[in-house]
Amino acid sequence: MNDVCEVVTTTGGARAILDRRVGEVMHPVVGPAIEAARLYCEPARLAARLQRSEPLVLLDIGLGAGSNAIAAWRLSEARAAGPRLTLVSFERSLDALALALQPEHAASFDLDGAAGAAAHALLSAGIHETSRTTWRLVAGELPGSLADGPVADVVFWDPFSPRANPELWSVAAFTALRRRCRAGATVHTYSGATAVRSSLLLAGFFVGVGEPTGAHKAATCAAVDAADLERPLDRRWLARLGRSTAGFAADAPADAYQRVAHHPQFA
Ligand SMILES: C[S@@+](CC[C@H](N)C(=O)[O-])C[C@H]1O[C@@H](n2cnc3c(N)ncnc32)[C@H](O)[C@@H]1O
DSSP states (O other), X not given: OOSSEEEEEOTTSOEEEEETTTTEEESTTTOHHHHIXXXXXXXXXXXXXXXXXXXXXXXXXXXXXXXXXXXXXXXXXXOSSOOOEEEEEEESOOHHHHHHTSTTTGGGGTOOHHHHHHHHHHHHHXXXXXXXXXXXXXXXXTTXXXXXXXXXXXXXXXXXXXXXXXXXXXXXXXXXXXXXXXXXXXXXXXXXOHHHHHHHHHTTOEEEEOOOOSSOSOOEEEESSGGGOSSBOOHHHHHHHHHOSSOSOTTOOTXXXXXXXTSGGGO
């Protein structure tokens, strides 16, 4: 435990971190390792994309205890060869990572061995490099700090809930993110909320349904190119949006429904 974070056991029996400032557990129920794989690395097809010839830039939004980032880092480091992964983690508080790195917790958070050394370097120097992977920290307040990172190929979007982090589920935040995404980029988040999906559409992404996990009904994938979505939202979703009483973020424009309905995804 430190002043703001505490290690807890989820109902699924995994170790996870509770942030007492917001009262939320990072990776609740199934735990950090399974969520990092099922909600982020696998839907992003990260292992396959790391075998291509082009270098890859991954933005890790909300470093937290480093679980998503270290899962990506481990995939990159497990390769015998391949292009460089630049992993850029955005965070305003390093309390969760510092706690997860404590010797009594590190193995529970996959932060033992070389992965732990990389995370320690990130914590102390803000960067760690190997022949395959650069891992860099952008400290500061999102979404403004997005401007301090590189342009992305893959984004893991993992803030707290809209109750605790409304500024990171807004149309404005996703519009700032869209500006930092190149052609072919995909965005992965645990939330399947209608207002989150409509905000992504209003920001200019194509949007699809992601995989369900034990903790969340169905996650969301967004993409710069429609062809990168396996299960795009369809006109039945649009009809449900029309009936929803919580379909839009607070900063959505007054004509948000019309704008979404005219999105090329629903043409
Ligand atoms: C759900 S946790 C992330 C868990 C993390 N991805 C992991 O794998 O352990 C959300 C994180 O986002 C950070 N965060 C929330 N709002 C932020 C903001 N406005 N700017 C920067 N970081 C923020 C929190 O400090 C917290 O560590």
